[in-house]
Amino acid sequence: MDDRPIADRWQDIVQHVKEEYLSETQAYPWIVGFSGGKDSTVVAHAVFEALLSIPPSRRNRPVHIVSNDTMVESPLVMAHLDSVTTLIEGAVEGLGLPMTVARTKPDLDKTFWVLLIGKGYPSPNSQMRWCTDRLKIQPTSTYIKDNISAHGAAIVVLGVRRTESIRRMQTVNKYENLRGSNLNEHSSIAGAYIFRPILELSTDDVWELLGSFPAPWGGTHTKLFQLYRDAEGGECPVVLSKDEAPGCGTKNSRFGCWTCTVVEKDKSLQGFIDSGQHAYKPLVAFRDWLVDIRNDPARRSAIRRNGRLTFDLSGKHIPGPFTIQARREILERLLQVQSEFGGQLITDDEVNLIHKFWAMDLQQQEGLANV
Ligand code: SF4
Incomplete structure (x- = not known):
């Protein structure tokens, strides 16, 4: 356990992100999975700060901040995501950062309503969870794959933390140190590598960071605190593979789709x-x-x-x-x-x-x- 003050540990994280960004051996685009939740906010924050500390002439790697809209997202979470991504977009433009803010969505013929009401799919449950792949995994994977086709590979930057859940920890441990670098190969997308800069942070660390440092794109993280307080807890993280999908639609994922019939109670x-x-x-x-x-x-x-x-x-x-x-x-x-x-x-x-x-x-x- 790292007992140093949070400001020192934060500096290390930003420095680590900066070094990784400047690394020439893995000069592929970065795709930051941004759900608007606490963990991905900290990651986007670290990437933003790292980029600001690099001279413009060396900011050569494109960075994509990508959020997914399932089209049945909890309206309050969506409103928060919209306002933060608008702020990020404005700051990126003003500061001339090599960042693209993107939003993915399921294909029209694969949305929750089109499948449920149009084709009559029974409301999803734990035995027949037809939604996660179509609403979450496929849209983000398509964005990553498009970048892999254009650049040969892509690096997905995720706010995964070791202490987040037992299931996620198992996934983290399974892919640890695969390439003898800071990156791990993605379990199901060939050409995608995962970079997890906040792997060792605890939940308390994340809240402390969000409370200590204002958002670099302007404003504070106060709304995020409010959102979590009102929603009483966990989040539905960025889901990229079926390995990670059990976290979606469980009692731990309180920021999932508002229509989620997989959970017993919303x-x-x-x-x-x-x-x-x-x-x-x-x-x-x-x-x-x-x-x-x-x-x-x-x-x-x-x-x-x-x-x-x-x-x-x-x-x-x-x-x-x-x-x-x-x-x-x-x-x-x-x-x-x-x-x-x-x-x-x-x-x-x-x-x-x-x-x-x-x-x-x-x-x-x-x-x-x-x-
Ligand atoms: S939150 Fe529920 S409805 Fe939405 S994709 Fe996950 S399991 Fe399906």
Whole structure:
């Protein structure tokens, strides 16, 4: 354990980031995974400070600050992410730093609503968690892979910490020192290397840092403190592979999607409601209803999307997707919740695609009925 004052340890972290940035053996672009949570904020902060300490003529490596929008992100978390990334963008421009601020999203035909309401996928649960890969892993991985195609490789800078969770620690230990450098090969993206500059910080260290040093892009980290206080705890970190995905949609990930039916109870929105933000009540009620109707046989089709009746090994019938009628009911309720809430919960493009999928499914059903 490092007992030195936090300011000294912070200096070491920034120096380490600076040396790594200037390293010529691994001169690939950096992609900083930025969820807006405490850990990735500290990492972005360190990268920012390191770049500021390097003369402009030597700032040759491009840095991307990349956040992902699942399109069902908790609205308060999204508002925070929007305001911080806008500040970062402004500071990057003003200071002439070689940084790009980017936002990734799932493909339109893979969003939570298009799959649930358009195709009738049953609300995700721990056995059938179809969402993490499509909403989180694929969008960020595509961004990384595009950079690997353009530059031969890419270095992903993550706010992973050894003490964060047992599962993450196992992942960290598994890939330690793979290349005899500060970098580790990514477990599933060829050409991606991981750099983890705050690996040894504890949660208390992270809060102490955020409380001690103002954000280098302007403003303070006060809103972040408030967000955590109201959400009562943990965060949904940047998820890049299935190895790390168990942290998503568990009781530890209170900053996940507001629609998350994998968790038993939504803790983050409930935390915001408990701290006086009553506008989120209809969202929590809607999410709870999605959990309740999941296994209602009247709302599920007997056959699966491939047109077949399916049974598991014990002979138990596995129901198919939500019926078109149930999907209509879900969309109607969602639009009602959206108007009560007064903020966008589903986009027009998603609604249009949902109608297209319904039309296709109805056509297919009519075709089957006429056989
Ligand atoms: S937070 Fe929940 S709904 Fe969102 S991707 Fe993770 S498991 Fe799926």
